[in-house]
Amino acid sequence: MAKGAIADVEADRSDAPYLEVVLLNDPYTPAEFVTFxxxxxxxVSRERATAIMFSTHARKRGSCGIFPRTEAVAFREKIQNLAAARQHPLRCALLPAGDAPPA
Known part of the structure; x- marks a missing residue:
C-alpha cells in the first residue's frame, strides 16, 4: 500500500452507522473515468464530479459523501466493479463518520 493510503477495511473495524466514501488517488486512472x-x-453533476476529481488528485483523496453503512458499502462495490471492468486501479475507502446523519 502506498505511503499515506487508506486501507479499504478501515470502516470494517468500526461500528459507525454512517461512513464516508473516499476515492483514493493513483497515477493511472484517467480523470475522465473518475468523473464518469x-x-x-x-x-452528481458534471461540475461537482469535476470538483471531487480535482480534490482527489490534489489531496490524494476525495470525499464522495457520508452515507448509511449499507449504502456506503454498496457504493464501494459499484466503484470497484466499474474500475475492475475497465482495468483501472481506482480504489475506494470507507471511513467512520460518527453517529450524525449526513448533512
Missing part, C-alpha cells in the same frame, strides 16, 4: 464514476454512481 462520480456522475453515474453518485448521480
Amino acid at each position: 464514476v462520480l456522475e453515474n454512481v453518485f448521480g
